[in-house]
Amino acid sequence: xxxxxxxxxxxxxxGAGKAKDGxxxxxxxxxxxxRLCKFCVEKIDYISYxxxxxxxxxxxxRGKIQPRRISGVCATHQRALHTAIKRARHLALVPYVTD
Amino acid sequence: xxxxxxxxxxxxxxPDATDEVLAELQTQVAAVVDRFGGTIDRTEPWGRxxxxxxxxxxxxxxxxxQVITGPGAMTAxxxxxxxxxxxxxxxxxxxxxxxxxxxxxxxxxxxxxxxERRVRRGLPPEPTETELNRRNQEDDxxxxxxDGGFRAGGDR
Numbered sequence: 001x002x003x004x005x006x007x008x009x010x011x012x013x014x015g016a017g018k019a020k021d022g023x024x025x026x027x028x029x030x031x032x033x034x035r036l037c038k039f040c041v042e043k044i045d046y047i048s049y050x051x052x053x054x055x056x057x058x059x060x061x062r063g064k065i066q067p068r069r070i071s072g073v074c075a076t077h078q079r080a081l082h083t084a085i086k087r088a089r090h091l092a093l094v095p096y097v098t099d
Numbered sequence: 100x101x102x103x104x105x106x107x108x109x110x111x112x113x114p115d116a117t118d119e120v121l122a123e124l125q126t127q128v129a130a131v132v133d134r135f136g137g138t139i140d141r142t143e144p145w146g147r148x149x150x151x152x153x154x155x156x157x158x159x160x161x162x163x164x165q166v167i168t169g170p171g172a173m174t175a176x177x178x179x180x181x182x183x184x185x186x187x188x189x190x191x192x193x194x195x196x197x198x199x200x201x202x203x204x205x206x207x208x209x210x211x212x213x214x215e216r217r218v219r220r221g222l223p224p225e226p227t228e229t230e231l232n233r234r235n236q237e238d239d240x241x242x243x244x245x246d247g248g249f250r251a252g253g254d255r
Contacts (some may be wrong), residue, residue, distance in 0.1 A: 092152055095151040
């Protein structure tokens with residue numbers, strides 16, 4: 001019994017014995033795939049505002065720009081994406097907001 | 100130091116603009132470009148497109164893209180003129196030469212790095228045909244199991 005407990009603690013990322021913490025630990029270890037920057041993987045150097053098909057996956061329904069913590073885009077490319085989307089918005093290629 | 104820079108100009112005319120109106124717009128743009136000693140490298144009419152939102156109570160617009168080379172003062176004048184014209188609902192002027200050059204450099208750097216790596220491994224700098232074929236097949240395999248190389252929770 002005590003052996004089992006010790007083992008459990010070790011596996012639980014040093015969490016205290018409380019059930020709540022145990023649950024949280026379990027949630028954290030839940031499978032989460034590492035996201036990669038689409039533009040790095042596909043080696044896209046220039047993100048053009050004209051390419052609506054390229055921008056579309058980063059503009060969810062509401063019309064806001066998807067944060068990179070969700071999409072996994074790297075900082076450099078998120079910055080380029082950001083300008084491209086704003087330019088596309090100005091030209092009404094992409095919406096500012098959709099209700 | 101006179102500088103020739105490359106710009107992209109996109110403008111949106113109303114959907115009911117006739118060919119004459121569009122031609123007239125183009126000559127007006129060309130006149131300004133000429134005056135500053137610039138050149139129009141390319142004109143790409145995109146035709147009628149649905150707007151993502153209404154502009155001047157219009158749901159559609161006729162898009163025209165022009166790639167122009169010329170000095171910076173030219174864009175200021177173009178911008179001023181286009182804003183005044185009623186036949187243009189929206190326009191955008193963007194400098195592209197620098198960004199394209201950066202992209203080109205990145206591409207070249209990547210290519211030379213690949214070649215260097217290949218030479219260090221004792222391979223010919225360019226991938227041979229059989230290699231290319233094999234790589235394509237491997238890519239197909241990867242599509243079947245995309246999570247292959249990733250560990251669960253590995254991004255913490």
